[in-house]
Amino acid sequence: MRRITAMTTVGLATLALAACNDQAKMDTGAPVAGGASATAQLATATGAPAGRATATEVAGGLRFTVDASGMPSGTHGAHVHMVGRCDPPGFESAGGHWNPTQMKHGTMNPQGPHQGDLPNLVIGNDGRGTIGATIPGATMAGLLDADGAAMVIHAGQDDLKTDPSGNSGARIACGVFQAG
Structure with a gap:
């Protein structure tokens, strides 16, 4: 059970880092609230x-x-x-x-x-x-x-x-x- 929990934690951390990287790539061109x-x-x-x-x-x-x-x-x-x-x-x-x-x-x-x-x-x-x-x-x-x-x-x-x-x-x- 510990092994599954550790693997899950590593997997979630990897996904979180990937999401941060994707967000940085998406910044240019992202909609701006109230943009002219x-x-x-x-x-x-x-x-x-x-x-x-x-x-x-x-x-x-x-x-x-x-x-x-x-x-x-x-x-x-x-x-x-x-x-x-x-x-x-x-x-x-x-x-x-x-x-x-x-x-x-x-x-x-x-x-x-x-x-x-x-x-x-x-x-x-x-x-x-x-x-x-x-x-x-x-x-x-x-x-x-x-x-x-x-x-x-x-x-x-x-x-x-x-x-x-x-x-x-x-x-x-x-x-x-x-x-x-």
Whole structure:
């Protein structure tokens, strides 16, 4: 009986340590009670609705989610841009990628990524697609600074390495982040 008790105690201690290690790994990206959020309503150059992007404060950064609709099927670059303006038809008013840390473009670039670099958005034949990514170190104050920020969807796939924009082509949808 003693042997079973000792083994049980060791087993429980091991599980407790593993739980502590898992908690430490989960800290970045964990929900923050009362965390701030911002939303961008996406639209095409003609003003047609194209979905919504959301930024939510999480532990250690911001969580970006894009729920796109009414978009052409295929793979598209998706980026947070540094100016909260979406003047059609080309949305150049949104400026370059949000890059407060002065890095190069892309998660595959050894000198990157920008904080505005998100994974590619895959749009199905139904015109819909969703992505989500947590950007460590990003802040809501930085996102919603004096000139704001915009979410931009590009015509082509982001190669995740070529500076400054991953060769992702024209800007086909845009939305300005508004505090929520």
